[in-house]
Amino acid sequence: MLRYILLRILQAVPVFFGTTFLIYFMVFAMPGDPILAMFGDKTPNPAVLEALRAQYNLDKPFIVQYLLYIGDIFQGNFGISYSGREVSEILVRTFPVTLKLAVMAVVLELILSISIGLFSGIRKGKFFDNAMLIISLVLMSLPIFVIAFLAQFFVAIQWGWASPTVGGNTAWWNMLLPAIVLALSLYATSMRLMRGSTVETLGNDFVRTAYSKGLGRRRVIPVHVLRNSLIPVVTNSATNFGILIVGATVTEGIFNVPGVGNTLFQAIVRGERPTVVSFVTVLVIFYVFLNILVDLLYAVLDPRIRYV
Amino acid sequence: MTASEPLLSIRDLTIGFSTQNGFAEALHGVSFDVMPGETVAIVGESGSGKSTTAHGIINLLPENGKVTGGEVLFEGCDLVKLSRNEIESVRGREIGFVPQDPMSNLNPVWSIGFQVKETIRANGIATSKRDVEKHAIDVLKQAGLDDAERRLGQFPHQFSGGMRQRVLIGMGLSATPKLLIADEPTSALDVTVQRVILDNLAELTMLNNTAVLFITHDLGLAAERAEKLIVMYKGNIVEAGDSREILQNPQHPYTRRLVAAAPSLASQRIQAAVEHKTVDEPGGEFDLALAAEERVHEIDAEKHDSTPVIEVTNLTKTFKIRRGNFRSENFTAVNNVSFSVAKGTTTALVGESGSGKSTIAKMALGLESITSGSISIEGADLASMKRSGLMTLRRRMQPVFQDPYGSLDPMRNIGDIIGEPLRVHKFGTASERSQRVRELLDQVALPQELFNRYPNELSGGQRQRIAIARALALKPDIVVLDEAVSALDVLVQAQILQLLAELQSELGLTYLFITHDLAVVRVIADNVVVMQKGEIVETGPTDEVFGNPREAYTQNLLDAIPGANIELAV
Structure with a gap:
C-alpha cells in the first residue's frame, strides 16, 4: 500500500515537469507581446517597456525563463499577474468557488447516473430504459454551452427560477443552475456506463446463486448488483475530471462564476503567462492526487485489488 | 408423507x-x-x-x-x-x-x-x-x-x-x-x-x-x-x-x-483388455478403448527409433512473489525435472493444478524463461537460442491450448486464423497459403466452407479442430497440447482424441500432452510423467504406471478417476 502510494507520487514528478514545460512553451509561442498589450493603444516609453520586460524575465531566453519560473514555484512563489496581483492570491480566491461548483455537479451527476443507470439496467429493453437512453443520447449530442444557454434563457430569464448569472454571490443555492448544467454534461456517459455494467453484473453466475440461496430482489439488487456495478463508474469518474474542468470553464464563463475556469480563460485570452501556467500546474497536481484517491477507493470497492 | x-x-x-x-x-x-x-x-x-x-x-x-x-x-x-x-x-x-x-x-x-x-x-x-x-x-x-x-x-x-x-x-x-x-x-x-x-x-x-x-x-x-x-x-x-x-x-x-x-470408463476397459488380452467389441462410432488399443499395436509394429526429440534436464523454474512493502520471496514452480520424449510418441504430463505441468509446457515453447537446467529440442538447446533460432524452432513446434473460446481471435475469420502462422513464417504466395488452409481443414475433418466463417459461429469441438489445424499449418514435428481436450464434452473429446491419434500416425507427430485427467492419458499417451508440487513423482510407460503404480500419489490419482470401481460388462 505504502509502496504503491510512493510509486504513484513518483510518477507524478515527470507529469508535473512535462505539463508545466508544455504549457509554458505554448504560452511563450502565442503571438503578440503581452507587455505591449498592457498599454492598449498607447505607445509605451521604451525604458518602461524594458523595465517591465526585465521584471517578468521576458528578456531572457525561453529555457532560462522556464527554469526561473519553476524555481519560483518551488519557493511557493506563483508569480505576479500582469495586473499586478499575486497569482497565489487569485488562486486562493477562485479555487474554493470552482471546487464548490465541481463537487455539487459531481454529486448530482453520480446520484442521477447511478440510480437511473441501475434501474435502466434492471429494466433493460423496457419503456423506462428506452426513454432514458434517448434522453442520454440527446444530452450527449448537445454541447455544454448549448445546455448552458438553454438553461440560462428558460430557467433563469423566462421562468425566473434562478438568477442568470452568479457574480459575487457564490452561495451554493445561487450556483445550483450552473452545477446542474455541468452535471448534465457528465451525466450521459456515466449513466450509460452504469446501465451497461448493471446488465453485465445481472448476468453473472453469483447473482443467480444469490437467488438460489433464497434471497429476495430487495437484497440481491443493492448488495450483489449495485456494488459490483459501481466499480467501472468510479474509475471513469476520475478520468472525467478533465472534461469537468473544460465544462467548468465554459459554464463559469456563461454564468459569470468567479472561479478557476473563468479566470483561466481570461488569462489565456490576455496571454498572462504566470497566471495560465500556475493555474494549470495546480490543476495537474490536483488531477494526479484525485486519481490516486480514486484508485484507492477502487480497492475499497473491490477486495481483489490489493496494491503491493 | x-x-x-x-x-x-x-x-x-x-x-x-x-x-x-x-x-x-x-x-x-x-x-x-x-x-x-x-x-x-x-x-x-x-x-x-x-x-x-x-x-x-x-x-x-x-x-x-x-x-x-x-x-x-x-x-x-x-x-x-x-x-x-x-x-x-x-x-x-x-x-x-x-x-x-x-x-x-x-x-x-x-x-x-x-x-x-x-x-x-x-x-x-x-x-x-x-x-x-x-x-x-x-x-x-x-x-x-x-x-x-x-x-x-x-x-x-x-x-x-x-x-x-x-x-x-x-x-x-x-x-x-x-x-x-x-x-x-x-x-x-x-x-x-x-x-x-x-x-x-x-x-x-x-x-x-x-x-x-x-x-x-x-x-x-x-x-x-x-x-x-x-x-x-x-x-x-x-x-x-x-x-x-x-x-x-x-x-x-x-x-x-x-x-x-467416457474416458473414465474407457481407461478401465483398456486395463481389462491389457490384463485378459480379450478383444473388445466396439461400443459405438468412437470407441476410445478400441482406438487406444489400435494405437498400441501400431506403435509396436512400427518399431520407431527412440532418439529423444525433446530432452528436459534438471529443469527448474522459480518465480518471485511480491509480498508488499518492497519484500519478495521465491516460489519454485518446477524443481529439478528431467524427462525425454521419443520421436513419434506421446508423453503426458499429469498432475493436479499447481503441479507445474503447464509451466514446463510454457518453457518448452519458449514462452517462459528457464531459471536453471535445460530443454533441448532435437539436440538444440532452448536457453541459448536467439530470436531467429526461436522462430525456426516454432516452425517445428506448435501449441494447442485449453480454451477453444479464448484461443481464437473472434475478429478474424477461420481462414485468417489458420493461415496466420503461414503468413508469419512467409510461406508461399497468398493462393498457396489459402490452398494449404483448405488442406488443413480437410485434415481436421471440417468442411472447407468454414474458410470465411468466424469463431463465434462454431461449436467448442469445431473450434478446437481449428486450433489443431492452426498448429499443424507449418507441418511441425512436435505439438504441445496444453489441456487441449479438458474443456470439451465427452463425445467431442473422444472425437478430438481420435483425430489426434490419426494425425499422429499419419504425420509422425510427437505430442507433449499436458492434462489433469488421467483417464484421457490412458487413452492417448505412450509414456506418463506424474508431477506433484513441481517435482516428478513417477514416470514410465502408460500401461506400467496405470497397471502397477509405485507411488501412493499416483495410486491416489488413479483411484480418483470417477467410475473406476464400477463393474462393467467388458
Whole structure:
C-alpha cells in the first residue's frame, strides 16, 4: 500500500515537469507581446517597456525563463499577474468557488447516473430504459454551452427560477443552475456506463446463486448488483475530471462564476503567462492526487485489488 | 408423507427460450421422480437440457427462458405456479442449489462470511448476530473447511477452487433442505479434489436424508454417485433407470455412445483388455478403448527409433512473489525435472493444478524463461537460442491450448486464423497459403466452407479442430497440447482424441500432452510423467504406471478417476 502510494507520487514528478514545460512553451509561442498589450493603444516609453520586460524575465531566453519560473514555484512563489496581483492570491480566491461548483455537479451527476443507470439496467429493453437512453443520447449530442444557454434563457430569464448569472454571490443555492448544467454534461456517459455494467453484473453466475440461496430482489439488487456495478463508474469518474474542468470553464464563463475556469480563460485570452501556467500546474497536481484517491477507493470497492 | 411418495415429481415439463429467431423449445416434455433421500443423476452433453431442467425446477431460468407446460410437484405443490415471494421461500430452505463453476458463483466483492451469513439469515435459521456467526462457522466446518473462524473474513479470490466449492456446498445445505440440486458441482476441479468433495457431499446428504439431483456430463461419475440415472439428449430423456444397469447394458444408441466415449470408463476397459488380452467389441462410432488399443499395436509394429526429440534436464523454474512493502520471496514452480520424449510418441504430463505441468509446457515453447537446467529440442538447446533460432524452432513446434473460446481471435475469420502462422513464417504466395488452409481443414475433418466463417459461429469441438489445424499449418514435428481436450464434452473429446491419434500416425507427430485427467492419458499417451508440487513423482510407460503404480500419489490419482470401481460388462 505504502509502496504503491510512493510509486504513484513518483510518477507524478515527470507529469508535473512535462505539463508545466508544455504549457509554458505554448504560452511563450502565442503571438503578440503581452507587455505591449498592457498599454492598449498607447505607445509605451521604451525604458518602461524594458523595465517591465526585465521584471517578468521576458528578456531572457525561453529555457532560462522556464527554469526561473519553476524555481519560483518551488519557493511557493506563483508569480505576479500582469495586473499586478499575486497569482497565489487569485488562486486562493477562485479555487474554493470552482471546487464548490465541481463537487455539487459531481454529486448530482453520480446520484442521477447511478440510480437511473441501475434501474435502466434492471429494466433493460423496457419503456423506462428506452426513454432514458434517448434522453442520454440527446444530452450527449448537445454541447455544454448549448445546455448552458438553454438553461440560462428558460430557467433563469423566462421562468425566473434562478438568477442568470452568479457574480459575487457564490452561495451554493445561487450556483445550483450552473452545477446542474455541468452535471448534465457528465451525466450521459456515466449513466450509460452504469446501465451497461448493471446488465453485465445481472448476468453473472453469483447473482443467480444469490437467488438460489433464497434471497429476495430487495437484497440481491443493492448488495450483489449495485456494488459490483459501481466499480467501472468510479474509475471513469476520475478520468472525467478533465472534461469537468473544460465544462467548468465554459459554464463559469456563461454564468459569470468567479472561479478557476473563468479566470483561466481570461488569462489565456490576455496571454498572462504566470497566471495560465500556475493555474494549470495546480490543476495537474490536483488531477494526479484525485486519481490516486480514486484508485484507492477502487480497492475499497473491490477486495481483489490489493496494491503491493 | 410416506416413503413411497416422490419428493419431487416432474411431469411433462417443457421449457423454451425466446431468441432472435423466435421462440425455441429447449425441453420437450420431461418427466421423472426423485424419492426422499435418493440420489438421481441427470447425464448429457452441453445443450442436452440438463441444466435447464435444474434451473426450471426452482425458477432460476434466465430472463428469456420460460416454463411453457407441465408441472414441477414438490411435496405435492406445483412450483411453476408459485409467485415470486413464494418461490423465494422454497429456494434455499426447501431446495438447496450448488452451482457449477466455483470461480464465478461467489460474489468477488463480499467476504465468504458475509455470503454464508446472509444465506443463514435469509432462511431464518438464526437471527441474532452471535447465532448467525456460530451457524456460519458450523456450516463451513461441516463442508470440510479447516479453521472456519479465520476463513469467514477472507474473500473468494483468496480461496482455491475446491475451497470455494466447499463454501457453495455449505451454503446450499445450510438450511438442511429436503432436496439439493447439484449442477455439475465438481467439473471445474481436479479429480482428487472432486472425490474428496463428493464424498463430503454424500456424507452430509446421507446424514440429513437429503435427496440429491445430481447433474453431470460424466457418465462414470454419475453411475458412481447416484442410484438412478437419467440420460438426456436434445431436451428429451432417452433412457432412465438403475445406474449400474444402464452402464452395463445401455439400450439407447446415444447412451451407448456416451459409455464408449467416457474416458473414465474407457481407461478401465483398456486395463481389462491389457490384463485378459480379450478383444473388445466396439461400443459405438468412437470407441476410445478400441482406438487406444489400435494405437498400441501400431506403435509396436512400427518399431520407431527412440532418439529423444525433446530432452528436459534438471529443469527448474522459480518465480518471485511480491509480498508488499518492497519484500519478495521465491516460489519454485518446477524443481529439478528431467524427462525425454521419443520421436513419434506421446508423453503426458499429469498432475493436479499447481503441479507445474503447464509451466514446463510454457518453457518448452519458449514462452517462459528457464531459471536453471535445460530443454533441448532435437539436440538444440532452448536457453541459448536467439530470436531467429526461436522462430525456426516454432516452425517445428506448435501449441494447442485449453480454451477453444479464448484461443481464437473472434475478429478474424477461420481462414485468417489458420493461415496466420503461414503468413508469419512467409510461406508461399497468398493462393498457396489459402490452398494449404483448405488442406488443413480437410485434415481436421471440417468442411472447407468454414474458410470465411468466424469463431463465434462454431461449436467448442469445431473450434478446437481449428486450433489443431492452426498448429499443424507449418507441418511441425512436435505439438504441445496444453489441456487441449479438458474443456470439451465427452463425445467431442473422444472425437478430438481420435483425430489426434490419426494425425499422429499419419504425420509422425510427437505430442507433449499436458492434462489433469488421467483417464484421457490412458487413452492417448505412450509414456506418463506424474508431477506433484513441481517435482516428478513417477514416470514410465502408460500401461506400467496405470497397471502397477509405485507411488501412493499416483495410486491416489488413479483411484480418483470417477467410475473406476464400477463393474462393467467388458
